[in-house]
Amino acid sequence: MISTYLMYRNVCEQICAICQEQGVAVIIGGPYFVQPEVIKDWVRIPGLTALAAGEVELQLPSILKTLLAGGDVTLHQGMMAAGPQGEIRGEIAAPQREIDAVPYPDFSDFPWEAYPNRIIPVITGRGCGWGACTFCSDVTSTAGRTYRSRSPGNVLNEIASHYRQYQVSRFVFTDMKLNSNVEMWRSLISGTQEVAPGAQWIAAVHVGNEADTGLSESDLRAAAASGCVRLSTGLESGSQRIIDLMKKGTQLDSISAFLHNASAAGISCRCTMILGYPGETAADVHASAEFLEHHVEVIERVSLNRLQVIAGTTLHRSATRKSGRLAGFRIVSADSRTAQVEHRYDELETSSHRKAVMRLLTAVHRINIRELSPRAREFEGVM
Numbered sequence: 382m383i384s385t386y387l388m389y390r391n392v393c394e395q396i397c398a399i400c401q402e403q404g405v406a407v408i409i410g411g412p413y414f415v416q417p418e419v420i421k422d423w424v425r426i427p428g429l430t431a432l433a434a435g436e437v438e439l440q441l442p443s444i445l446k447t448l449l450a451g452g453d454v455t456l457h458q459g460m461m462a463a464g465p466q467g468e469i470r471g472e473i474a475a476p477q478r479e480i481d482a483v484p485y486p487d488f489s490d491f492p493w494e495a496y497p498n499r500i501i502p503v504i505t506g507r508g509c510g511w512g513a514c515t516f517c518s519d520v521t522s523t524a525g526r527t528y529r530s531r532s533p534g535n536v537l538n539e540i541a542s543h544y545r546q547y548q549v550s551r552f553v554f555t556d557m558k559l560n561s562n563v564e565m566w567r568s569l570i571s572g573t574q575e576v577a578p579g580a581q582w583i584a585a586v587h588v589g590n591e592a593d594t595g596l597s598e599s600d601l602r603a604a605a606a607s608g609c610v611r612l613s614t615g616l617e618s619g620s621q622r623i624i625d626l627m628k629k630g631t632q633l634d635s636i637s638a639f640l641h642n643a644s645a646a647g648i649s650c651r652c653t654m655i656l657g658y659p660g661e662t663a664a665d666v667h668a669s670a671e672f673l674e675h676h677v678e679v680i681e682r683v684s685l686n687r688l689q690v691i692a693g694t695t696l697h698r699s700a701t702r703k704s705g706r707l708a709g710f711r712i713v714s715a716d717s718r719t720a721q722v723e724h725r726y727d728e729l730e731t732s733s734h735r736k737a738v739m740r741l742l743t744a745v746h747r748i749n750i751r752e753l754s755p756r757a758r759e760f761e762g763v764m
């Protein structure tokens with residue numbers, strides 16, 4: 382069984398070829414095998430027995446029994462294979478509902494000695510409570526299609542078990558948006574130190590427009606007291622117009638307040654940003670630079686990325702539908718092996734846009750060369 386990102390296609394092909402020679406069955410799964418065009422392409426890899434499409438972990442024991450008995454695994458939901466005529470058999474598994482039933486990850490064979498410190502990833506829910514950002518491929522991935530939360534007790538028990546079993550007190554919550562379920566978020570804040578004394582943790586949050594996001598000044602002070610040392614959030618742009626085009630569901634003044642409150646509480650803040658969204662002009666990039674210039678003291682790291690268009694996202698679908706109607710923006714080609722969609726945006730080639738990008742890069746650099754606060758240092762490179 383191989384779990385893979387799409388970028389490792391060539392390696393997967395080679396493994397399948399070797400296994401075919403040796404008569405060994407291969408099942409491949411991973412986070413993006415729920416997009417029909419990707420499935421259609423991958424399922425035909427020579428030597429592949431079946432593709433795991435969707436969340437199948439609770440069914441895995443019975444799938445493996447069928448496989449070992451020489452049966453047809455595509456009779457299990459979520460197992461897909463190419464038939465003798467090249468037809469595709471099987472269907473995508475629906476999102477897993479009983480996520481409290483999934484066993485805790487077993488790290489007993491993990492080579493801890495190869496790492497400078499012990500950090501364990503924990504996920505409290507699948508999907509994102511907002512789920513609307515047009516560019517986001519997390520919410521078109523296998524586990525991201527709908528939002529489902531574990532129960533707070535189940536998550537706190539997992540943290541306690543890792544703390545006891547592996548002497549780990551640093552955790553990274555890998556949820557797309559840890560405050561999707563505000564009850565869960567507040568339960569972690571109130572319960573983490575009880576189950577893992579001295580614990581430190583980091584997470585990503587969405588500073589949305591809901592009446593209660595769980596990110597008030599007092600919430601953030603409580604989060605810091607419970608061991609939160611870094612929060613990452615999607616700023617994406619310093620232009621409200623672009624943020625609205627992205628359907629990000631955030632307001633710049635709320636993000637500004639969040640950054641000031643989190644920083645005052647002692648939490649290191651990281652922002653992600655996107656450059657080159659359709660409709661972006663030099664003025665929008667200047668607005669992004671200006672936002673960073675005004676928040677140098679309260680942002681510790683910026684991750685600035687050129688827009689990537691991923692197959693299956695709302696952005697990809699609408700750019701394909703509106704082909705020729707997004708001024709200067711066009712889809713050039715789509716690769717179903719990797720789900721990467723090549724695009725062009727003429728505005729990026731203008732000298733005014735380039736100048737604005739230089740200003741933005743300078744602002745990003747000014748932030749990223751700063752020393753990290755000591756509390757967040759242990760997590761450098763993690764998120």
Ligand code: SF4
Nearest residue numbers: 509512513514517557
């Ligand atoms: S808030 Fe984050 S995870 Fe949720 S849809 Fe937007 S980008 Fe994706």
